[in-house]
Amino acid sequence: MTQTKPSLLIVEDNELNRDILKEILQNEYRLFLAENGMEGLRLLRQHSADIGLILLDLEMPIMNGYDVLKAVRLDPELIRIPIVIITANDSIEEEVRCLKLGARDFIRKPFNSTVAKLRIKSLINMQKSVDTLSKVEIDAETDVYTFSAFLYYAKELLRNNPRTSYTLSITHIKGFRGMRSLLGEEAMEYVKKEAAFLRDCMPAGSVCGRFFLERFIVLSPMLPYGKEDRMEIYKDLSRKISANTNAKIKIGVLENVDREKDLTSLIEQANAALNSIQDLYHTDICFVEPDLIKQLENRYQIEREMDNALKQGQFKIYFQPKHRSDDGMLIGAEALLRWIHPELGFISPAVFIPVFEQTGFIVDVDIYAWEEVCRCQRKWTDDGLNVVPISVNTSRFDYTVGDFHEKLLEPIARHGVPNNLLHIEVTESLLAELTKEALATLHSLRDKGIKIELDDFGTGYSSPQALVELPIDIVKLDMSFVRKLDDPREQQLMKGCVFLFKSLNLESVAEGVETEETRRMIADFGIDCIQGYYFSKPLPAEEFEEYLRCHSWC
Ligand code: C2E
Ligand code: CA
Numbered sequence: 001m002t003q004t005k006p007s008l009l010i011v012e013d014n015e016l017n018r019d020i021l022k023e024i025l026q027n028e029y030r031l032f033l034a035e036n037g038m039e040g041l042r043l044l045r046q047h048s049a050d051i052g053l054i055l056l057d058l059e060m061p062i063m064n065g066y067d068v069l070k071a072v073r074l075d076p077e078l079i080r081i082p083i084v085i086i087t088a089n090d091s092i093e094e095e096v097r098c099l100k101l102g103a104r105d106f107i108r109k110p111f112n113s114t115v116a117k118l119r120i121k122s123l124i125n126m127q128k129s130v131d132t133l134s135k136v137e138i139d140a141e142t143d144v145y146t147f148s149a150f151l152y153y154a155k156e157l158l159r160n161n162p163r164t165s166y167t168l169s170i171t172h173i174k175g176f177r178g179m180r181s182l183l184g185e186e187a188m189e190y191v192k193k194e195a196a197f198l199r200d201c202m203p204a205g206s207v208c209g210r211f212f213l214e215r216f217i218v219l220s221p222m223l224p225y226g227k228e229d230r231m232e233i234y235k236d237l238s239r240k241i242s243a244n245t246n247a248k249i250k251i252g253v254l255e256n257v258d259r260e261k262d263l264t265s266l267i268e269q270a271n272a273a274l275n276s277i278q279d280l281y282h283t284d285i286c287f288v289e290p291d292l293i294k295q296l297e298n299r300y301q302i303e304r305e306m307d308n309a310l311k312q313g314q315f316k317i318y319f320q321p322k323h324r325s326d327d328g329m330l331i332g333a334e335a336l337l338r339w340i341h342p343e344l345g346f347i348s349p350a351v352f353i354p355v356f357e358q359t360g361f362i363v364d365v366d367i368y369a370w371e372e373v374c375r376c377q378r379k380w381t382d383d384g385l386n387v388v389p390i391s392v393n394t395s396r397f398d399y400t401v402g403d404f405h406e407k408l409l410e411p412i413a414r415h416g417v418p419n420n421l422l423h424i425e426v427t428e429s430l431l432a433e434l435t436k437e438a439l440a441t442l443h444s445l446r447d448k449g450i451k452i453e454l455d456d457f458g459t460g461y462s463s464p465q466a467l468v469e470l471p472i473d474i475v476k477l478d479m480s481f482v483r484k485l486d487d488p489r490e491q492q493l494m495k496g497c498v499f500l501f502k503s504l505n506l507e508s509v510a511e512g513v514e515t516e517e518t519r520r521m522i523a524d525f526g527i528d529c530i531q532g533y534y535f536s537k538p539l540p541a542e543e544f545e546e547y548l549r550c551h552s553w554c
């Protein structure tokens with residue numbers, strides 16, 4: 001096997017110096033020679049893959065050595081090539097300036113051939129091992145950096161160009177998962193085209209990496225136009241990539257990258273912007289705005305603190321009474337989770353439940369709520385109160401845990417609570433991925449006398465199919481449905497629903513009833529029960545205990 005000589009580029013305007021260097025180095029290296037910076041850069045861009053080191057003079061006509069250093073530093077293709085400065089000067093200021101601009105070493109004039117050869121050899125060897133490493137940093141499928149290599153080069157780019165403002169953008173093919181299950185490996189062709197387009201059209205001084213299967217991330221100098229124009233440019237980019245790949249491309253954009261912040265958290269912001277437009281058909285671009293950052297920060301705080309909060313008893317169960325709609329009799333309550341944070345105070349379930357669902361922590365919390373309800377039912381029974389069934393919310397994620405069924409049964413047995421004092425609320429979203437195991441869990445609980453309630457009926461995703469396919473006893477009409485009842489057409493719909501419930505032998509509960517007028521209307525429609533501020537807000541355990549006492553029929 002023939003070993004090719006490593007290549008060097010010599011950029012030096014003085015002919016004599018060029019000749020001397022040629023003399024010293026030509027046996028061991030293949031040489032490219034340039035008389036000024038401009039010529040040097042041209043050769044460099046032409047042979048960037050071959051050139052292993054640059055010998056660079058500082059004072060030259062047309063383009064001097066400092067400008068070459070700056071240009072190389074801005075170009076991700078060239079930045080890896082070590083630069084050795086040829087100098088006659090031994091001023092410390094000059095040395096510092098060159099090192100700051102990315103120079104790696106110095107050779108002084110007049111040349112000492114042994115020193116020059118040794119310095120060059122050691123730098124070239126060092127670079128070779130870095131290059132070998134960087135080969136595995138390139139994603140074989142798409143020819144852009146792998147994510148970890150992207151992080152490395154993006155940080156280098158930011159560090160080396162402290163005065164440039166940068167933009168992080170993440171591109172994504174809409175509906176890629178669906179395409180993948182439909183087309184299999186063929187779907188990868190879209191991803192490859194997306195990467196090829198990005199590689200070709202990225203502005204100079206950008207780096208691109210692969211981020212998950214079908215997402216790409218680009219760090220590029222910020223566009224120098226007004227916000228609206230920048231938005232238009234990104235829209236245009238999305239249209240162009242879409243046209244090139246035949247797929248719909250969405251982009252999340254974070255401008256003015258903050259160097260003080262950790263790069264991965266900034267990437268997460270751009271990714272969150274992208275995720276926020278996933279389901280919006282007409283929106284393909286989303287810029288990170290302060291609101292989104294705030295949401296993300298809240299999310300991190302929740303994730304960081306939720307485990308401890310559970311251990312320290314910061315979660316409390318509140319109880320919201322349910323009454324019969326005709327005679328107002330108390331017939332049950334719903335258990336609702338509250339997070340009373342020591343610093344932030346009350347945090348709404350609307351904020352923390354989605355995070356718990358995404359992290360899987362919801363299972364622990366729902367089991368905790370169940371345990372608390374069992375404990376309260378035992379206590380209230382022992383205290384001689386007239387207890388009513390309490391329904392506990394479950395999330396569809398609970399049913400993906402193998403022993404969820406046992407986890408529910410164990411506290412019932414331990415506290416000795418009659419099964420008919422417990423209800424379970426499920427949402428229709430469970431239907432979307434209803435497994436045999438989940439269905440068996442619901443059937444088994446129901447067979448034991450635990451009633452199943454279908455929550456949030458009428459939220460827009462409801463289908464009458466859920467009423468038939470899920471083993472349920474009670475339907476809860478969502479408050480958004482109840483709120484629309486002054487519209488005569490909604491009233492007709494409600495009448496139809498009530499007819500359907502009765503014919504399927506299902507009880508019904510209306511949520512969010514706040515006024516006497518709505519209560520009367522609900523009762524006239526034939527809906528069995530009411531839960532809402534009209535009767536009571538959700539109450540802490542001690543207050544609900546009092547409520548039970550006051551509403552007791554004995
Ligand atoms: P949901 O199950 O639909 O609960 C009813 C929500 O409506 C409760 O909000 C309740 O406070 C509120 N509400 C009841 N009556 C009225 C009314 O008359 N007017 C108004 N404006 N609101 C009323 P909350 O407690 O904020 O809970 C929000 C959601 O969080 C719940 O909606 C439920 O989906 C979820 N959630 C709460 N606790 C748990 C839990 O322990 N586990 C699970 N998986 N989800 C829970
Ligand atoms: Ca509920």
Ligand code: CA
Nearest residue numbers: 455456478511
């Ligand atoms: Ca509900």
